[in-house]
Amino acid sequence: MTDLFFILTFIAYFVAFIGFGFYFKTLRKDVLKYAQFILGSGFVFHSIFWIFRILEIYSTNTLYFKDLPNFLAWCLILIYFIFSFSRLKIYTVGFFISPFILFFLFISYIISPTFTSPFTPYFRNFWFPIHAISGLFSHGFLIFAMVTSIMYLLQEREIKRKHLGIFYRKLPPLEYLDRVSEKCVYLGFLFLSIAIITGAIWSNLVYAEYWRWSPKEVNSFILWLIYAILIHQRILIGWRGKKSAFMIILGFGVWLISFFVINLFTKGFHTYVS
Amino acid sequence: MFPEYIIILIGLNHKTAPVEIREKLSFKTSLSHPLEKLKSQIPSFKEAFFLSTCNRVEFCFILERFKKEEFLRDFSSFLEKESSFKWKELKPHLYFLENEEAVKHLFEVACGLDSLVIGEPQILGQVKDAYKDALKYRTSGLVLNRLLHRCFFVAKRVRTETGIGGGAVSISYAAYELAKKILGSLKNKTVLLVGAGEMAELAFMHFISGGANKVLIANRTLSKAVELAEKFKGEAYSLEELPNVLIKADIVISSTGAPSFVITKDMVASILKARRFKPLFIIDIAVPRDVEPEVNKLENVFLYDIDDLKEVVEENLKERQKEAFRAKIIIEEEVLKFQKWLKELDYHPTVRALSEKAERLRQKELSKTLKKLKNLSEEEKEAIEILTKSLVQKMLYFPINFIKKSYHEEGRYAVSLIRQIYNLDETEEDTTEIEESVEKKKILSKKENKKENSKKMIIQ
Numbered sequence: 001m002t003d004l005f006f007i008l009t010f011i012a013y014f015v016a017f018i019g020f021g022f023y024f025k026t027l028r029k030d031v032l033k034y035a036q037f038i039l040g041s042g043f044v045f046h047s048i049f050w051i052f053r054i055l056e057i058y059s060t061n062t063l064y065f066k067d068l069p070n071f072l073a074w075c076l077i078l079i080y081f082i083f084s085f086s087r088l089k090i091y092t093v094g095f096f097i098s099p100f101i102l103f104f105l106f107i108s109y110i111i112s113p114t115f116t117s118p119f120t121p122y123f124r125n126f127w128f129p130i131h132a133i134s135g136l137f138s139h140g141f142l143i144f145a146m147v148t149s150i151m152y153l154l155q156e157r158e159i160k161r162k163h164l165g166i167f168y169r170k171l172p173p174l175e176y177l178d179r180v181s182e183k184c185v186y187l188g189f190l191f192l193s194i195a196i197i198t199g200a201i202w203s204n205l206v207y208a209e210y211w212r213w214s215p216k217e218v219n220s221f222i223l224w225l226i227y228a229i230l231i232h233q234r235i236l237i238g239w240r241g242k243k244s245a246f247m248i249i250l251g252f253g254v255w256l257i258s259f260f261v262i263n264l265f266t267k268g269f270h271t272y273v274s
Numbered sequence: 275m276f277p278e279y280i281i282i283l284i285g286l287n288h289k290t291a292p293v294e295i296r297e298k299l300s301f302k303t304s305l306s307h308p309l310e311k312l313k314s315q316i317p318s319f320k321e322a323f324f325l326s327t328c329n330r331v332e333f334c335f336i337l338e339r340f341k342k343e344e345f346l347r348d349f350s351s352f353l354e355k356e357s358s359f360k361w362k363e364l365k366p367h368l369y370f371l372e373n374e375e376a377v378k379h380l381f382e383v384a385c386g387l388d389s390l391v392i393g394e395p396q397i398l399g400q401v402k403d404a405y406k407d408a409l410k411y412r413t414s415g416l417v418l419n420r421l422l423h424r425c426f427f428v429a430k431r432v433r434t435e436t437g438i439g440g441g442a443v444s445i446s447y448a449a450y451e452l453a454k455k456i457l458g459s460l461k462n463k464t465v466l467l468v469g470a471g472e473m474a475e476l477a478f479m480h481f482i483s484g485g486a487n488k489v490l491i492a493n494r495t496l497s498k499a500v501e502l503a504e505k506f507k508g509e510a511y512s513l514e515e516l517p518n519v520l521i522k523a524d525i526v527i528s529s530t531g532a533p534s535f536v537i538t539k540d541m542v543a544s545i546l547k548a549r550r551f552k553p554l555f556i557i558d559i560a561v562p563r564d565v566e567p568e569v570n571k572l573e574n575v576f577l578y579d580i581d582d583l584k585e586v587v588e589e590n591l592k593e594r595q596k597e598a599f600r601a602k603i604i605i606e607e608e609v610l611k612f613q614k615w616l617k618e619l620d621y622h623p624t625v626r627a628l629s630e631k632a633e634r635l636r637q638k639e640l641s642k643t644l645k646k647l648k649n650l651s652e653e654e655k656e657a658i659e660i661l662t663k664s665l666v667q668k669m670l671y672f673p674i675n676f677i678k679k680s681y682h683e684e685g686r687y688a689v690s691l692i693r694q695i696y697n698l699d700e701t702e703e704d705t706t707e708i709e710e711s712v713e714k715k716k717i718l719s720k721k722e723n724k725k726e727n728s729k730k731m732i733i734q
Contacts, residue, residue, distance in 0.1 A: 088458075155455070159452070159455065159456060159576055160570065160576065162578065162582045162585065162586075164586055164589060168455060169440075169441075172458075173454060173455050173456065173457065173458035174455065174456050174457075174458075174553065175456065175457050175458035175553060176458045179458075237547070237550070237551075238547070238549075238550030238551040238552070239551065240551050240552075240574065241551065241553070241573065241574045242573060242574075243573070
């Protein structure tokens with residue numbers, strides 16, 4: 001059952017990606033509507049997939065690493081829809097975000113199922129799901145902010161160099177891109193804080209220790225600091241645009257390490273080594 | 275010999291004629307409309323259309339082929355009389371197009387491909403007005419009506435399918451588009467005018483229509499600033515206050531006559547923090563320049579001078595040229611369609627279309643009836659078949675006879691009448707729609723009958 005919905009989801013997202021590409025080329029409103037509709041139906045399949053998958057996790061007692069990028073893709077789509085209903089019109093972001101969504105689904109497909117983590121009774125309490133889900137949402141907002149930051153840099157470059165090419169014509173205004181990445185940073189920071197706090201509480205319940213300085217914890221803390229600096233500078237001094245975009249891309253680099261390298265290749269806590 | 279009609283277009287535009295000739299032929303000063311004069315003076319044309327803008331004058335006529343010589347003679351003397359130019363002087367500036375060439379030209383004009391600024395939208399409105407005039411003076415008929423409606427359709431199609439109208443082609447509009455790409459919505463944004471020239475005001479009006487609602491004006495002489503501030507309902511400042519005023523502005527339009535830089539890099543750099551690095555868009559349309567070019571290197575400050583804007587406009591024009599190629603392909607396609615319509619507007623194709631349509635309807639209705647009547651013998655079926663056939667043939671005799679008779683006098687106009695009555699130019703889908711609506715009406719009337727019956731029952 002999960003396999004069927006996974007395939008349906010992937011196909012729908014792929015078609016939506018092509019639709020967004022076509023929208024990027026023509027900027028036709030009706031094309032956008034179709035692409036969003038297909039993405040939405042893919043999202044429904046994806047949600048059904050996750051209902052089955054969660055039941056499976058609880059019944060088989062194993063958590064695969066491949067579940068993480070898969071859920072991340074789900075978060076990204078939810079974030080996309082939240083922003084496409086907001087006042088800031090940045091529709092072309094669909095064309096830039098959908099490759100990431102496809103990439104995460106692809107990764108979750110090819111990663112060997114040997115990377116697992118036993119889903120012991122410790123996991124079956126109130127704190128763990130909150131920790132995991134808010135953690136993944138904070139990653140989602142970071143990736144979304146990274147994508148809008150890249151779009152910002154592309155647009156800013158063309159306007160500054162006075163060479164108004166394809167990005168100038170197709171991409172949304174600078175101000176909108178900046179505002180969306182700003183909102184993503186606030187929300188990402190909120191979710192990361194929740195993830196760290198709930199993680200600490202959970203760790204205390206299971207290991208009787210709040211903070212254990214494992215690589216993942218250190219890395220998350222660095223990411224949290226980057227967020228904190230960014231928000232501090234933004235509110236107090238008014239850092240925005242280019243500087244903030246580069247900072248977000250730096251944060252994304254740190255996240256890449258924490259997500260793939262530490263989860264898969266270091267020993268100890270938070271790892272999915274077979 | 276059936277009468278054959280041709281489409282003739284005679285005109286001149288900014289490429290073929292200097293303004294001295296264009297203005298004499300624009301007929302804007304004369305009391306009565308040229309179509310009215312043409313109608314009373316030249317009897318040899320069937321339909322006429324006249325378009326006059328500041329860049330072009332076009333006459334389009336539909337007439338019988340054998341009258342062409344006579345018509346041209348009359349028309350040349352008409353123009354000589356109206357314009358006070360000799361025909362010999364005028365002729366090299368005019369173009370004479372016939373049939374598909376004329377149709378193509380008219381389509382291109384309506385799409386703005388032939389305009390001075392390629393793809394400009396006003397021309398379509400002017401063509402529409404000219405068509406209204408032709409309707410008013412009753413000089414438009416079968417062919418011109420169709421031709422102009424196709425014209426409007428093609429112009430709309432070209433506009434939606436190609437980017438011919440995209441990208442600003444005036445400096446002030448290019449500045450407006452840039453501001454929107456930098457600041458997003460212009461609602462509640464503040465515009466600062468430093469000095470004021472005509473161009474600055476033009477750009478400024480674009481920003482106001484885009485939603486900017488606060489105006490600051492800085493000028494060397496304060497009295498002039500106050501005067502402008504009253505005009506635009508803004509606040510007036512002197513040039514010495516510029517750094518403080520810059521803190522509040524989102525868009526700056528600078529156009530002073532100062533010999534050196536009015537806004538320097540140091541000045542802008544010093545206020546960035548106070549602005550909290552909010553984006554600032556500076557448009558410098560003064561020559562010599564008012565703003566130090568280095569200002570563009572500051573964070574979140576975007577400076578465009580007059581040459582930059584000119585370059586943007588030129589790029590956009592090049593882009594429109596490219597799109598014009600795509601538009602021309604669409605136009606070719608539509609010219610072919612129009613030619614096809616004109617060709618179908620003849621005796622044989624119409625009779626064929628008419629009998630084909632009748633046969634199609636007959637078959638459809640017959641199969642419906644036969645489905646319901648299941649217990650028929652072969653003989654009875656055949657009888658019904660023969661009945662329907664002869665009914666259709668008898669009914670068709672009248673329209674076909676009408677075309678035959680009146681074709682010699684009225685030609686295509688008679689054909690067109692029949693085509694309109696029997697809806698022969700509609701596609702297959704349209705006719706099924708019509709049939710469906712007829713069916714629906716039948717069902718509705720049945721229901722109403724039932725209702726009435728039941729009412730009667732109650733009364734009884």
